Amino acid sequence: MKKLFRRIGVLAVTAMMSFGALIAFGGCDNTGDNESSSVSEESSASEQVQNQPIIENGCMQIADFESYDDIAGNVKSGWSFGTWTLITKGELPGNGVAGKHLYKAATEAELATITRGNQSLKCEILGREELWGKRSPYIGFKTDGTYFNKYDFNDCESVLVDIYNAMDYDLNVAFYMCPDSSVTSQPYRYYFTVKPGMNNVEIPVDYSILSYGYKEILDRVEELGFIFERGELHEETQIVYIDNFRVKLMEG
């Protein structure tokens, strides 16, 4: 009943204001619920698209780093991983954008790190000499994220990611999957090396070449991510950029 009165009341005010406009040539603020309701409809449509899986060329996006909201709360890290920045080739966000201080404009050289959309994730992995240096920092992604919601990887052929290594030496990386979010249980690992520059990595979801493995976990993966080495020689911060983290679905 309250809503009805409000709606009628608003219509009455709108009519009155329109009448006022006829005789006074505007000067009134004609914004009413009509305009705000159309804005909210657009918003809800875009939100709906955002929460749907992103599938392109047979690949489903796990994380694309196009906004802070997409990944905040979907990412965890371990052993004082470091800092993350959203490198953007678009305009820097203005006021009112979540995580706005985490966006940085891409330098000329950083443009190459963005392989999909307008942004990549710059990871500055802290280097250590002491205890923390002996632990391997990792970054992991929940499998129930903003637009990626998939636990069963049995229909997946491989996992793909673009990693730009900004150092001038190779970095050893391990991809992992685990059936729960406890990082100590990482039965599924695939080791690879990223050379300086861009590396378009494809990690087969294939038990025959993996370090550990039992098929059972593939239907209940809760987290997947990357473990980096922090060797004693690596005293400085290691910088990598990650983008276009996706999974390739099997055909058919």
Added chain:
Amino acid sequence: MKKKNIRKALSLALSAVMLGGVIGSAASCGATQNSDGGTEEAAGVGITLWTTDAQEKVLQNYTGDIPELTPLTIEMAKGEYEGAQVVFLANEDIDGYTVEVSRLTNGKAYIPEENVSVYMEKYLEITTRKGTNPDFKVGSMVPDALLPMDVAVEYGENVVKEGNTQAIYVEVQTLADTAPGVYTGTVTVRAKEGVYNVPVSLTVWDFEVPATPSTKNYLSRFSRDNYASFEFDSSDYMDTVYFEEQLKYRMNCYLPFNGVGGEEKYVELLRKYYNWAGFSTYNVYYEVTSQIYDGMTVPFNVTLLKTYLKAIVKASLEDNVNYLDKAIFYFCNIIDEPSESRPGSFEKVQNVNAAYKKMLLDVNAELEAELVGYDNYSFFLETVSETLVTIPNVLPLNKPDSVDKMNSIGADAITPCIELEFLYNQDQRDHAFADDLEGDWPYEKEDWFYTCVSPKYPYPTTHIDDYLLGSRLMSWMQKAYDMDGYLNWAINDYLWDNYSEPVDDPYTETMRGDYVPGDGFLFYPGAPYGIIGPVGSLRAVSYRDGMEDYEYLNMLDEIYTERGLDSQAIEDTLYASVFSEVTPITDRDVFYATRREFAEMILLCSSDHGVLYEDIVVQQGKAIVRFNTYNEDATVSYKGEQLVKEAGSYQLIIDLSKETTLVLSVTFDGKTVETKKVLSGLYQIAIDFEDGKTDGIRTRTETPISINTDTQYVSNGNQSLRIDLTGKVVEGTYEPFFSISAASLNGGNLSELQDLTLSIYNTEAETVELRLSTFVGDQYLSINDYELAPGWNYLQIKVSTLSRLDKVNGFYFFMDNILTEEGEAGVKTVYLDEIAYTKK
């Protein structure tokens, strides 16, 4: 008080009128502004405002009465934070409201703009019933996170739906040099076309809260990678930001250090923060690893720890500052809450205890040799050495009984940290905090307490689904019971189950595991709002305010001590106004009045005309007051007659039926100042048996009662009540009792009462124990135990500290079953007289 329902009906009616005949232009139909700061608004339009103190949680879906608008009132000392709330009900959808605070002025003095902060309170929904507070049901929208108002505007969150309530927290920070006095100003809320002004009254008392806390605490800052899930930063920089923000709330933890730079860097940080405002405690850096030390396999790096301890000691000698006096050990990821349900946990405690003792003794001995030749070697021998070997090894132990387990396993060097609800009487506290654990460790230890999932309401908590007052009064209990420190396991857990996956949205998710709402976090990540560092909460503010209150209580102690007097008795009287054992009151007015009384005592006591009250005992309608003057050369008069000291103090007996405020005239150096002290509220006898009636008294059918006229058993008048408490031979439990009905006290309106007093004569030759419970709804709530000595006993029950007074049916005094040596029903006789109460 305005009724929300009437306003809504009017709103609908007026809308119909508008519909029928709308004329005029698009001019504002919002509120008009009155010069006195109130508003008159058209019903169904704009907002309706009121103010409240910082301790109230006003739900977003509040459905109670709306109070009249009163000034936003804040009272505080110098050098602290304090705030209050402006609350408004949206009578229509409100988009884009703003809140500003004018300059707060006191003549030429003013509070700098940067020291006045305005926060929009964000709400979380209680979706799971985990707490026990009946006022926070499932579906309650509870305020917690404090978003700076300018950020709320930037992120478009300054909107309120019609029918919802929005609270705004206004906070003032005073500095050491803030001029005392009364400041005034205005809070202006702009909503729709309305402009709403709320007058502000800020009183700054002329004493200062010290920047360094006088007591310890440890509220754990969770791991960097935990908050990095939302802050995107696990670097030293972010850890430093979090650490320094914690200190603003007087919350201590470990230094922002991760091993890099070794002991030199650690000492550098310690030097930096040692005198930082809010800093009182740090957990000495340690690393978990397996090491053989003195033939023991130890789960922490002893070599490293020794290196760090030595570096700290050497810095202490260099700077002539005992850096170890704020140190603790808390091996939280090695030993924590050991129990039978955790296999091997007690063995670990034994192991750590043994290693810790050996390590401290070895370090001490090694330093004794290494430091010979240092300029102030004597400083080490006389001061630092003792601190070194007594660094508390804080171990959360749940119950006092767990201390017995520690004794049985020889863990004699740990500092017991007990859950607060288990310290519910002096016996329990004595049990938990015995001076020495059994063993050969000769050094004193500290006494700590903690809260987490437990306790729950009515005990103090830091939970979302509970009142704020308990978390503030925890620090009062810490002072009252001489506890050295408070521990809380996490203030910024943004992951589910500590180390698992991040929660979806820390601003809407109340749980961090299968715990209770709010357990594990008092802060929120700032990054979602473009803020570097954590966002605070009402709960964090409440705890901080309690820690600042602690300094008031400590100050009063120091004033009395300086004068050679003991403040304990008078402080106990005030403490009894705000908590009973470890159960806090819920009446915020009483809390603020008591806090004000402490402040006034501090102000009064430290002047040449100050009066230091040593004891006030209310007994049989009289207040026995013992006091002294701050200045020994001052003289005191009462009703025109100069008083003379007896045994070093002044003493007066005041008939509370004639006066309840003590007025004294204190003269010094030719100037006389009048001081007033409220002793109690109105004293009223409820039942004195003079009319022969026993209404209001109940016993079991086996326990007869009768009117007594033997004057040796009468404390007032000519008659009293004889109660022959009689046992019974039964299987199971049987407890004789007598009770006083709530209806017989002030017409059943217990919320107006301060104290309930009664006289009881114990006819036995030995002490008899009575257990007091209230009967609430359909269950008993234990209140206190009393030991009645032979003869007359005068009991004083602090009714104002009890919870759920509106549901209390009566006061029940139980006794253990009374059986003779032959196993037959026995009798113990008591006489009851002068059941009375004082009002607030």
